[in-house]
Structures are given as C-alpha cells and as structure tokens.
Amino acid sequence: MVSGTSESLKAELPVEQGHLFLNGDVKTGLVLVDVVNGFCTVGAGNLAPKQPDKQISEMVEESVRLARAFCENKWPVFAFLDSHHPDIPEHPYPPHCIIGTDEARLVPALEWLENEPNATLRRKDCIDGFVGCIEKDGSNVFVDWVKNNQINTILVTGICTDLCVLDFVSSTLSARNRRLLAPLEDVIVYSRGCATFDLPAHVAKAIKGGIAHPQELMHHVGLYMAQGRGAKIVSEVSFSAQPLP
Numbered sequence: 001m002v003s004g005t006s007e008s009l010k011a012e013l014p015v016e017q018g019h020l021f022l023n024g025d026v027k028t029g030l031v032l033v034d035v036v037n038g039f040c041t042v043g044a045g046n047l048a049p050k051q052p053d054k055q056i057s058e059m060v061e062e063s064v065r066l067a068r069a070f071c072e073n074k075w076p077v078f079a080f081l082d083s084h085h086p087d088i089p090e091h092p093y094p095p096h097c098i099i100g101t102d103e104a105r106l107v108p109a110l111e112w113l114e115n116e117p118n119a120t121l122r123r124k125d126c127i128d129g130f131v132g133c134i135e136k137d138g139s140n141v142f143v144d145w146v147k148n149n150q151i152n153t154i155l156v157t158g159i160c161t162d163l164c165v166l167d168f169v170s171s172t173l174s175a176r177n178r179r180l181l182a183p184l185e186d187v188i189v190y191s192r193g194c195a196t197f198d199l200p201a202h203v204a205k206a207i208k209g210g211i212a213h214p215q216e217l218m219h220h221v222g223l224y225m226a227q228g229r230g231a232k233i234v235s236e237v238s239f240s241a242q243p244l245p
C-alpha cells in the first residue's frame with residue numbers, strides 16, 4: 001500500500017493512545033499473547049517472519065521488559081502459547097506451533113518465564129485465548145487467574161494485534177461486561193508491545209489464495225478495533241508514580 005493512503009486511513013480511524021504509569025496501586029496483571037518462536041523468531045516456521053522484523057522485535061523486547069518488571073514486583077503474569085496437535089489443523093492457517101517443537105515455545109528471551117512461579121503459562125489451540133482457557137468441566141483458567149489474583153486491570157501485549165490479541169481482548173471485554181470477571185475493570189492494550197505479520201499486496205498476489213495483510217495498517221486496525229470494543233490503548237508503559245500536574 002502507498003504510505004500516503006495508509007496515513008490517510010489511519011487519520012480516518014483515530015486511536016487515542018495514553019501513557020500508563022504502574023506503581024502497584026491498581027492490581028494489574030500482564031497478559032502475553034503468543035510470544036512464541038512460531039510467530040516471532042525469523043525462519044522458525046510457516047507463520048514466523050521470513051526476515052528480521054522491526055515491529056515484531058520491538059514487541060518481543062517490550063514484552064520481555066514488562067515481564068521482568070512484573071515478576072520483580074511479584075505482580076501476576078499470564079502467558080498464552082499457541083500450540084497445536086499435529087493431527088488437528090487450524091483452518092485457514094498452514095501447520096504452525098506444533099506441540100513439542102520449538103515453534104510452540106516462548107522466544108529465547110522469555111524462556112526463563114517457564115520456571116517463574118509468578119507466571120501462569122497456558123497452551124491454547126485456537127485464536128481466541130479466552131476460549132482456549134475453557135476446560136472440559138466448563139471452568140476457565142484465565143477467569144480463575146483474574147479472580148485468584150483479584151486483578152483490576154490487565155495489560156496486554158503480543159502477536160497478532162488484529163488476530164489473537166484482538167480476539168482475546170474482545171472476549172475478555174464481553175465477559176467483563178457480563179460480570180464474569182469481577183473485579184476486572186480495565187483492559188489495556190500496549191501498542192508498542194503488540195505486533196502483527198506483514199504480507200504486502202504485491203507479495204500476496206503472487207501466492208495462490210494469498211490475501212494482503214499490510215503490517216502497519218493491520219496493526220493500527222487491530223488497535224482501532226480493540227479501542228472500539230472498550231479497551232484502552234497506551235503507547236508508553238512506565239514503572240513509576242504519575243508525576244504531579
């Protein structure tokens with residue numbers, strides 16, 4: 001897409017982005033969506049970036065920064081890991097993040113989270129992590145995490161802004177509105193902590209059945225949709241008290 005067109009579309013779909021200051025006053029939980037090799041590590045699989053990707057690298061860096069700060073403060077962290085059984089494909093996607101492979105593991109910079117008592121890791125075999133948390137008995141691992149930790153706000157990072165992040169945020173907001181998630185009040189999406197994949201129109205055209213997915217624009221659309229569902233969007237997250245006006 002011509003960047004001028006992209007800029008004018010962004011202007012037509014404005015996203016209000018604030019600055020979040022975290023000091024522990026509000027019980028906040030961090031939710032990491034699919035920061036796994038299969039989506040984030042160059043060359044790791046069918047849905048991994050083919051070459052170094054600035055938006056994805058920044059998302060990983062920011063997710064790691066927040067995860068470290070949350071764990072140092074003993075604040076709750078919840079991480080989704082897209083993970084599929086080899087015999088159960090996820091249409092319309094090619095095989096990816098097969099259980100037992102590196103694709104379905106956290107990126108190297110987050111592997112330490114596997115042994116972190118403060119973190120809850122959840123493998124999910126569908127796009128929407130909220131749905132992926134439903135157990136056979138009808139209970140929901142994410143709902144239990146919110147309630148057990150008495151979380152008032154969740155801060156969401158991960159990939160993809162317009163797919164797994166958006167679906168999780170949308171379902172969580174619906175569940176919150178149905179009072180299924182008390183005491184959860186706010187769902188905050190961190191824009192620089194999110195990323196999506198890039199499939200420019202000219203590349204998609206050359207692929208049978210390929211549908212264009214321009215990264216910058218779809219990332220923006222994901223944020224715009226999340227905002228429309230009632231999420232707050234922030235472009236900065238700091239760990240300090242808010243400065244006095």
Ligand SMILES: [Zn+2]
Binds near residue numbers: 083096097127
């Ligand atoms: Zn998947």
